[in-house]
Amino acid sequence: MSTATEKPGKTEKPGKTRPKVDPLDLAGIDDLLSPEEKAVRAAVRQVCDASVDPYVAEWFEKGELPVVRELARELGGLGLLGMHLEGYGCAGMSAVDYGLACLELEASDSGIRSLVSVQGSLAMYAVHRYGSEEQKRQWLPRMAAGEAIGCFGLTEPDHGSDPGSLRTRARRDGSDWVLDGRKMWITNGSVADVAVVWARTDEGVRGFVVPTDTPGFSAPPIKHKLSLRASVTSELVLDGVRLPADAVLPEVVGLRGPLSCLNEARYGIVWGAMGAARSALGTALEYAGQREQFGRPIAGFQMTQEKLANMAVELTNGTLLALHLGRRKDGVGLRPEQVSIGKLNNVAKALEICRTARTILGANGISLEYPVIRHMTNLESVLTYEGTPEMHTLVIGQAMTGIPAFR
Template identity: 60%
Template structure:
């Protein structure tokens, strides 16, 4: 898969000249990540996706690129802005949702939990090697019977002398089978708390969820914790209740606002390039009215979604972004991205169902993106409560 954007008209790529709203530093970072994706992800993603392989060899390369925990400060993290992090997510997901998901799980979930709530010892132990890609983290919140309702989690941590013992199960835990450390959320006598669990601790086991038809170049796992014994200092000292994991989820949801645009943009650019080259009835199919209508609709929604993401990022950098506003972006941008990927596939006709072209792969991945970090229905309820003042979750 090669980059097609360089051969397309400028107006087709950035119709509203949104690049003019970005600083030179933001553009430099975006172009650096885009070049990495064009060189390392797009030429290989067909093979990785077909074989359902996550390319572990790129983890340290992502560390060298500076995108692991890039929105965090100190401890070897890049300290980039929210907008810069978002632009990186957009470019990574233009390669594949699974690659952006790795960066999200590592940085927005596991590293963010340590950075927000960890002790100084926990931060020093884990954050620098995670930022370099020398250690991998995962985030254990979702359970087999507790998806959209994490408050019903059954994983339990009990006191045992000075330490803790954890028993329970987690499901759909990204990276768990290759992780060096897991952030595990468990119920205690004092409410939900987070624990830093090295994955070589006896009783911790992670099994890959196989036979997926989405996110095939990514790792999701079932995790079991059986009599996992931890020292007292394994608990995250500054996280109490569900507000801790929810704050990390909002970091990940924010990245998805941008990432989904990357999948949509790559689908659109691939379809546009194909439509300009593909001839039927003696002329390029891009000359037909119905094809142009599809392309225009895609361009409209991509440009609007970028504006939503950029405004959301500016609010985040200003420190006044609210969780319900993150839900707006996640709900809208993923919803539109999956429509764009599906519509883009139609331009390829039968060729579009092969892995030679990206839209159907993106659409399949976006089914997962639409579900994780809060389903579309959950974000509709969050927005509904914000609009009406009435919670409708129960």
């Protein structure tokens, strides 16, 4: 009679080896992806390996992204700009495809993912969802190809988490609109060809498609950043910017417009943060296997293995959450609180993974010879942009209790 531990037919034959374990995918999440999804991921990884990874540490150190237009055209040629939108030169791919692309882009650098996210999920999405047919035809094909770069002007110097109090104003002057105001922390601002600017009007908050060569528009770059340094960040200045009547986005009035765009971009962050986390964990694992102290690799010490195991668990949990939200978005759509769960959890856990990885690298953890400190400082920005942890916590709290606690 077999004992409880004896299972006939389960004994491995001599010489048979188990499949090699991927230490960055212990749960086998890859098995849940289709061949087509894996192909999308591989294509993005290939372009990042060739055109980003060899240079991004230098860009970060210098605080510049000198090849932003060349990179935009390359990413556009791959179909990554507005890739989840339909028509007008957009690839029309799935939310999971887009998420996998964001993961690979942010595994290289958060600033590169931000370039793609702002272009596709903010500027292009706003025009695609709320623009006129003429606006769509004028801008979307060029933006999808990377021939035109867009930015998204909502955040102001004094109004970040409270966009309902924005001060940028659009007033009627005959049939024209005249815009005055300031926007702050705008990705792509000083290299953009078009800005989607949100302003207060007598009718409520409206969005405007603003060519950046319009008189009165300027976008001075923001200097002295210690995060997202391989990214273009600017202020937008609008001094009497005169636009024709058809510059307004006709299909939306109120904060529903910009907030729906932000939910699109936040979804990409849910995935992207796990890319930064994977890169940091992979670096720490490789380093721990090579770094010797007390006569053996530090990977052999229990406390190091505890750190590695905890990081692997959080990476697994976050990636599974991102995949679940992606499948749901492709199926029935996402509610705002579901996006908030993903953004709140995954960015915080990714930042924790990067900080832990930094400790494994010791003093080398602060060197740009390794990507860990770069990911860590980038995630400090990702943690608070497009919704601070406090705001996402309150979105979730309101969904649970039915009571808004924002004021």
